[in-house]
Amino acid sequence: MKHRLMTAALALAAACSTASYVPPSNEGVRDYIVANELVEQDRIRTFGQSGWTYVNDRFVIFRGRDQDYLLELRRECRDLRGPGVVADVRHDHRNLRSRFDSISGCTIEKIYAINEGESIELKALGEAPGDRN
Numbered sequence: 001m002k003h004r005l006m007t008a009a010l011a012l013a014a015a016c017s018t019a020s021y022v023p024p025s026n027e028g029v030r031d032y033i034v035a036n037e038l039v040e041q042d043r044i045r046t047f048g049q050s051g052w053t054y055v056n057d058r059f060v061i062f063r064g065r066d067q068d069y070l071l072e073l074r075r076e077c078r079d080l081r082g083p084g085v086v087a088d089v090r091h092d093h094r095n096l097r098s099r100f101d102s103i104s105g106c107t108i109e110k111i112y113a114i115n116e117g118e119s120i121e122l123k124a125l126g127e128a129p130g131d132r133n
Contacts, residue, residue, distance in 0.1 A: 023056035029072075029125065032121070032122065032125065033112060038112040041098070041113055042111070043095045043097040044095065045095055046094060057077055057078055059071065059122075060073075060103065062111075067115075068114050068116070070111070072110040073107065073108060073109055074106065075106060077104060079104040096108065
């Protein structure tokens with residue numbers, strides 16, 4: 001019996017160690033915003049197709065033409081995990097605005113301008129130690 005229990009525990013530990021990305025908590029991302037004094041903006045200018053990177057169910061990094069932006073959504077949005085998510089409600093096709101526009105049905109609550117280094121740090125918040133090359 002002890003042998004089976006030990007084997008099950010080792011299998012569980014191995015399965016947990018292979019998961020390299022665990023989304024950072026909302027509080028962790030908000031702490032990052034405060035610690036780095038990110039500047040909130042009401043809108044960002046968009047040009048054609050802009051990409052995004054999933055941070056967690058409440059935050060995404062939106063890639064504009066020349067800069068990245070951290071978008072905070074009004075609520076948890078699990079639809080962000082899938083491919084092909086785009087801004088679906090736009091009042092102005094040249095701008096993406098907080099409190100009015102949405103991504104995958106989830107209203108954008110806040111927009112923060114971030115630089116390349118901050119974008120890299122935010123993406124790394126969910127990585128397990130040693131995952132980076």
